[in-house]
Amino acid sequence: MKIPNHTFKTGEVKFCQICGNKKLFRFLDLDHQPLADDLSPIKQGHREVLYYPLSISFCKKCILLQNDYIVGDNKLYPKSYHYVPGITKDVLKNFESLSKSLIYNYKINKDKDLIVDLGCNDGSLLNQFKLNGCKKVLGIEPTDTIKLAKKKGIKTIQSFFNKKSAAEAKKKYGRAKLITTTNVFAHTNNLREFIMGVKKIINKNGVFVVENHYLLDVIKKTQFDTFYHEHLRTYSLTSLIKLMKYYGFNIIDAYTSDRYGGNIQAHFSLTKTNKNLNINKILKNEKKQNLHREKTYINFSKKIEQAKENLRKFIEKNKNKYIVAKAFPARASILLHYFNFLKLNVEYIAEQPTSKKLNYYAPGTSLKIISSENMKKKEPDFVIVLAWHLFDTIYYKWKKIFKKKVKFIKPLPNLKIK
Ligand SMILES: [Zn+2]
Numbered sequence: 001m002k003i004p005n006h007t008f009k010t011g012e013v014k015f016c017q018i019c020g021n022k023k024l025f026r027f028l029d030l031d032h033q034p035l036a037d038d039l040s041p042i043k044q045g046h047r048e049v050l051y052y053p054l055s056i057s058f059c060k061k062c063i064l065l066q067n068d069y070i071v072g073d074n075k076l077y078p079k080s081y082h083y084v085p086g087i088t089k090d091v092l093k094n095f096e097s098l099s100k101s102l103i104y105n106y107k108i109n110k111d112k113d114l115i116v117d118l119g120c121n122d123g124s125l126l127n128q129f130k131l132n133g134c135k136k137v138l139g140i141e142p143t144d145t146i147k148l149a150k151k152k153g154i155k156t157i158q159s160f161f162n163k164k165s166a167a168e169a170k171k172k173y174g175r176a177k178l179i180t181t182t183n184v185f186a187h188t189n190n191l192r193e194f195i196m197g198v199k200k201i202i203n204k205n206g207v208f209v210v211e212n213h214y215l216l217d218v219i220k221k222t223q224f225d226t227f228y229h230e231h232l233r234t235y236s237l238t239s240l241i242k243l244m245k246y247y248g249f250n251i252i253d254a255y256t257s258d259r260y261g262g263n264i265q266a267h268f269s270l271t272k273t274n275k276n277l278n279i280n281k282i283l284k285n286e287k288k289q290n291l292h293r294e295k296t297y298i299n300f301s302k303k304i305e306q307a308k309e310n311l312r313k314f315i316e317k318n319k320n321k322y323i324v325a326k327a328f329p330a331r332a333s334i335l336l337h338y339f340n341f342l343k344l345n346v347e348y349i350a351e352q353p354t355s356k357k358l359n360y361y362a363p364g365t366s367l368k369i370i371s372s373e374n375m376k377k378k379e380p381d382f383v384i385v386l387a388w389h390l391f392d393t394i395y396y397k398w399k400k401i402f403k404k405k406v407k408f409i410k411p412l413p414n415l416k417i418k
Pocket residue numbers: 016017018019020021059060061062063064
């Protein structure tokens with residue numbers, strides 16, 4: 001089978017990132033936006049940030065959504081990258097159960113089998129394997145967050161995952177029984193090297209586990225703010241299977257879950273073929289939900305426009321009120337820029353006191369990200385929850401803290417004031 005081009009250069013991509021199809025359907029244009037993590041320190045004052053195009057296309061043949069513009073890994077993942085999963089309880093809990101189920105399902109030999117996490121960030125997932133008794137764990141990650149993994153006693157290689165780092169890993173640590181990559185596989189612009197790297201270091205009976213945000217959940221829950229420059233692709237299971245097949249990998253298991261707004265987890269192997277029933281169930285459902293039809297995506301963008309208009313009207317009516325925004329995950333930047341009236345009507349963005357994003361300006365705005373403790377000092381009239389996928393958690397926590405009757409705004413999928 002001829003493998004299509006899976007190495008994407010900076011700039012516009014006019015073909016499907018999996019099958020090369022040139023007849024793509026562009027259904028959403030989010031205009032030009034700064035990078036969602038391009039934060040400027042408040043103490044250094046304002047600086048110009050770069051804006052890049054952000055529009056999304058659909059490949060009918062693969063059931064894939066893709067970003068039409070590639071910014072490039074080096075710009076997106078500087079050494080000073082901010083996101084660290086270790087601070088979020090939800091993420092840690094997920095990693096704990098993920099590690100336990102993988103050890104059990106694949107009969108991992110805790111003393112002998114090598115487990116590698118690609119894009120391991122601060123080592124949170126590998127640390128769970130360690131806590132479960134696995135002795136041989138290796139993390140590969142380009143940014144400085146890997147230093148935190150090292151501190152946890154995890155073996156590390158600081159690099160993007162490519163042929164070179166794969167060769168280094170193999171030489172030093174041998175082949176892996178289990179290779180995981182969570183929230184990385186949608187990001188890389190060099191898919192070919194990434195998958196060839198996996199092929200290089202995986203055992204004959206090894207398992208490659210990919211976990212990512214899931215196309216069906218993005219569409220069903222109108223999560224347009226998961227389309228940011230880092231997310232080059234939004235996968236369906238259909239598309240993941242098609243991609244990996246080019247490289248000789250078979251799907252052996254798959255799961256969907258509601259974690260962080262909706263996830264797909266797919267397990268691949270070079271040799272095993274015994275298919276789990278789950279796989280067919282998920283694939284059938286993708287068709288049943290009309291993910292292969294353009295109409296689905298037209299309706300999706302209509303819903304986004306409606307939500308934007310509803311919120312704009314609400315804010316207009318309440319523009320003299322004290323409105324604070326809560327939480328600033330990367331996706332909040334997309335919401336802030338596309339629902340651009342928010343930039344003028346929000347006082348500041350509140351983040352948890354331990355966040356590394358404190359004392360920065362939100363990308364390309366004069367909105368400050370400061371400690372949520374400030375909301376206690378001067379209670380707002382409205383809290384607009386930018387991390388609206390975590391609305392309930394934020395709502396129940398802060399409802400207890402506020403003394404006056406503060407209202408919470410959930411902007412999507414339909415405007416909700418609570
Ligand atoms: Zn395609």
